[in-house]
Amino acid sequence: MTVSLGSRLFAIAKEASMMTEGYAWIITDGLSSMLDLMTPSTIDSMQGVLAIKPYIPRSKDLEDVEMRCKRELLLKEPNNKVNELNLFGIRAYDTTWALAMAVERVGPMNYRFLKPQTSENSTDLATLGTSEMGPRILTKILNTSFKGLSGKFYLVEGQLESSGFQILNVIGKGERVIRYWTPTKGLSQELDVAKNVAYSTSMANLRKPIWPGNSITKPQGWAISTEGNTLRIGVPVKQGFQEFVKVKWDSQTNNTTYIGGFSIDVFCGVLGELPFAVNPQLKAYANADGSSAGSYDELVSEVDRHQENTTVHSLAVAAL
Structure with a gap:
């Protein structure tokens, strides 16, 4: 990721309140090695980010x-x-x-x-x-x-081996080293690669990271509970090839009797693997007579207008 793209990403994330308590961000050497090129406003929007980059010993x-x-x-x-x-x-x-x-x-x-x-x-x-x-x-x-x-x-195998890694925490006007990692010693507070010595691998003795929102509490990944809430899923109605998404309509009751297909199975399978409860409600994007209510773009616009939480169709899963 380039500096300009990374700067825009974190500016938007901050604007969307995604740099607050409960969130976790980790960047790798493509961006972590460019932190010194970031503007003060970008660093301000990256507060609490963890960064991993190869350790270069001073010589x-x-x-x-x-x-x-x-x-x-x-x-x-x-x-x-x-x-x-x-x-x-x-x-x-x-x-x-x-x-x-x-x-x-x-x-x-x-x-x-x-x-x-x-x-x-x-x-x-x-x-x-x-x-x-x-x-x-x-x-x-x-x-x-x-x-x-x-x-x-x-x-x-054609790849440059790194003798160790730094784990950085973006805090204040720059970053601080909170830990080191090597394949042989694991996590440590101090590191001397030349002597192959790592110190203090006890988690209790390692410096704690500051997370987004100036929090010392480790994010759990599902801070916002969805248990009991319904996730509305917009499903397009299409003619022809229906192996990916298929919608059956009852003309007597003007209701769907079946929503399924490969894309639906994959989406529901992914939801089932999440470490928290999600109750999906599949809803056909259809008119009163069962015909399609619009194109894919129009269905995605429904998400933007908060009529639906996300959409599933034969090409991808989209969420805004």
């Missing part, structure tokens, strides 16, 4: 690279704010080194490019040639291991 090499980057950026753009080197910048640096080391191990060879068979309608990307040495470089990269800025660089 002399990392500090030197950060200093050089800041110096060069200030020379090029002296009037702009220079942010800290984030996770993506650090990993890009390590990846460049891994590629250079792989090419060096391959040694001198033919750098000829093979031109693909293309047509006039091919995209520019499809017309790019491929290097004959590509497979050999790839093999070397997959077997590369060294100490980089982000820690030990090595790939497992």
Whole structure:
């Protein structure tokens, strides 16, 4: 998720009162590594969010690279704010080194490019040639291991392994580290990846997160009770293929006698797996004579006007 999209998401969530007590939000490194790029208003709308991102141990090499980057950026753009080197910048640096080391191990060879068979309608990307040495470089990269800025660089099944993770809590003007996690030690209050030491795995000794609404009470996921309440489900009436949604109508009583089909079964099955009670009331979106009362778009508009809580049809489940 991009910074702009994440900013809009949490602004809307706050406006919809979804950043209050009882809610829980968790973001991963796609957004958590960009928290320093967020505006103060965005951080304000993210209060209580939990964030997970790979742990990058501080080192002399990392500090030197950060200093050089800041110096060069200030020379090029002296009037702009220079942010800290984030996770993506650090990993890009390590990846460049891994590629250079792989090419060096391959040694001198033919750098000829093979031109693909293309047509006039091919995209520019499809017309790019491929290097004959590509497979050999790839093999070397997959077997590369060294100490980089982000820690030990090595790939497992083509994916970069992280030695540990930080669990952050967005509080005040920024974030604070509340816990660490490693595959071998689990959750801990402190972490020394270099020495493979984790401390205080007792839950009682771990720092407690502050949840949305400035609450220390862990959200249960079903704070709003629906027991005894009815969830109104709008179901479209359609002709033709009815295996997904089927509605039978009694012309004598002007009432539905059956609502079912694959989509209905899936929807009710999902409701049955929820850890709280939901009483669905299926209601055909029909006129008095049993004919369709409108299109899918018009049925969804009924949800927006609060005539229905949600809809089920042959394409998706929609709720507003």
